[in-house]
Amino acid sequence: MNRQDAELLDAQDPLAPLRAFFSLPEGVVYLDGNSLGALPKATPEHIRRTVEQEWGHDLIASWNTAGWIDAPRRLGDRIAPWIGARSGEVLVADSTSVNLYKVMHAALQLQQGQRKVVVSERSNFPTDNYIAQSVVRAHGGELVLVDTPEDIPALLDDRCAVLMLTHVNYRTGRMHDMALLTRWAQQAGALAVWDLAHSAGAVPVDLLGSAADFAVGCSYKYLNGGPGAPAFVWAHPRHQGQVWQPLTGWLGHAAPFAFTPDYRPAPGIQQYQCGTPPIVAMAALESALDVFDTAQQLGGMAAIRAKSVALTEAFIAAVDAELPGVQVQSPRASAQRGSQVSLSVPSDVDAYAVVQALIARGVVGDFRDGDPPLLRFGFTPLYTRHTDVVDAVSALKDVLSSGDWRAPGFQRKGKVT
Numbered sequence: 001m002n003r004q005d006a007e008l009l010d011a012q013d014p015l016a017p018l019r020a021f022f023s024l025p026e027g028v029v030y031l032d033g034n035s036l037g038a039l040p041k042a043t044p045e046h047i048r049r050t051v052e053q054e055w056g057h058d059l060i061a062s063w064n065t066a067g068w069i070d071a072p073r074r075l076g077d078r079i080a081p082w083i084g085a086r087s088g089e090v091l092v093a094d095s096t097s098v099n100l101y102k103v104m105h106a107a108l109q110l111q112q113g114q115r116k117v118v119v120s121e122r123s124n125f126p127t128d129n130y131i132a133q134s135v136v137r138a139h140g141g142e143l144v145l146v147d148t149p150e151d152i153p154a155l156l157d158d159r160c161a162v163l164m165l166t167h168v169n170y171r172t173g174r175m176h177d178m179a180l181l182t183r184w185a186q187q188a189g190a191l192a193v194w195d196l197a198h199s200a201g202a203v204p205v206d207l208l209g210s211a212a213d214f215a216v217g218c219s220y221k222y223l224n225g226g227p228g229a230p231a232f233v234w235a236h237p238r239h240q241g242q243v244w245q246p247l248t249g250w251l252g253h254a255a256p257f258a259f260t261p262d263y264r265p266a267p268g269i270q271q272y273q274c275g276t277p278p279i280v281a282m283a284a285l286e287s288a289l290d291v292f293d294t295a296q297q298l299g300g301m302a303a304i305r306a307k308s309v310a311l312t313e314a315f316i317a318a319v320d321a322e323l324p325g326v327q328v329q330s331p332r333a334s335a336q337r338g339s340q341v342s343l344s345v346p347s348d349v350d351a352y353a354v355v356q357a358l359i360a361r362g363v364v365g366d367f368r369d370g371d372p373p374l375l376r377f378g379f380t381p382l383y384t385r386h387t388d389v390v391d392a393v394s395a396l397k398d399v400l401s402s403g404d405w406r407a408p409g410f411q412r413k414g415k416v417t
Helices: 001-010 016-021 043-055 059-063 068-082 096-110 126-139 149-155 176-185 268-272 280-296 300-322 351-360 386-402
Strands: 090-092 117-121 142-146 161-166 191-194 216-217 232-235 339-343 365-370 375-380
Touching: 001 386, 016 059, 016 280, 043 059, 043 096, 043 280, 068 090, 068 232, 068 268, 068 280, 090 268, 096 126, 096 161, 096 191, 096 216, 096 232, 096 268, 117 126, 126 142, 142 149, 149 176, 149 232, 161 176, 176 191, 191 280, 232 268, 280 300, 300 339, 300 386, 351 375, 351 386
Parallel strands: 117 142, 117 161, 161 191, 191 216
Antiparallel strands: 090 232, 216 232, 339 375, 365 375
16 A cells, blocks of 8 residues: 555545544654544543633532533443443443452452452453452452463363453454353353453444453543543443442442441442542543544444554555564454554564654654563554555654664653653
8 A cells, every 4th residue: 555545545534534533743643542542622622611610610519510420420321332331331430450450359259259260361461460469369369361362261160250351452452252252251150351441442342242241441542531531340230239349439329428327339330439530531531432422423333443454454564565574463363453553573673762763753653561572553543544554654664774763862761661
């Protein structure tokens, strides 16, 4: 695909109007939406109104008049259709880590101490495994990590309590078959917990159709809710009322403003709320979700996924053709790949420095250490163009062929890599 081909594809793209909804710096190819989504243009005004009018003028009345108290459920209802859930089943609250702690405890409680092994992947995002380590310690259990997804079935035995997986792997972009793995886990008597951090808003997810047990996810990647935006949590309705989640905060109480001394859990997903919602952050997320309303009118998830596949396949084809020695570390089969492509470079090339040199040229991806170190490129269908694919590969080719990555400034690592 040359640039003329790419421009033609962009002109025919049904989602092309959505790019105008985002504030993207001129001359920058932004391929890091799998780490932090771009800023929707409407968000600053929405935050300003929340701060100046609702907080500054209306003060505490806004808990009622502006609907602040209902924001966790309201935003959850807006996310629900994008993850295959129904209205009233999703709650926006806390962080992905905190929500995972809640649902992992709930899942092990449902097993009533008869099973205590949690199975996950060694390559899972570290916070998920750290949280799982904490939970199994509290329950006297064990966390077993597999090196490859093919190792999972053998561990789904009568000791396995929970299969905990991230739907799309943060390093490689490999996407699990949620329905299949959930079915295998449940046939073995285990529960399936899914992290949708790298899925929500970019790839199809069907929690109810897959009969998953619990799910969590963040809203600052493909949902574009802003840095540190609140996460979401879902529990299958069949589990509601069966157990208490462990963080029994006041807004998860059945009657929080009765101010009773003893905890009584709220019905349904409301129990999974703990403390007071971060209203300014939720205002940012609410404006970001407005873009998805327009996306639904332009073809919805079917159009988003089709564009994601087209962009990632074009990128992989260009890397194969233009960059000898660079290896694609993401699955080549689109059915097994999320909306990102990860690359590795020869061992004598500093992958981190290559990413920094790319950023200096206006192509923003990111780096993840490991074996091998990876260059990650996220393709957000709401604003990424086919021309971005061409420009990114061209810039990467220049960085590698020129050796610009060797400049000392590109070797220095910041706190965030």
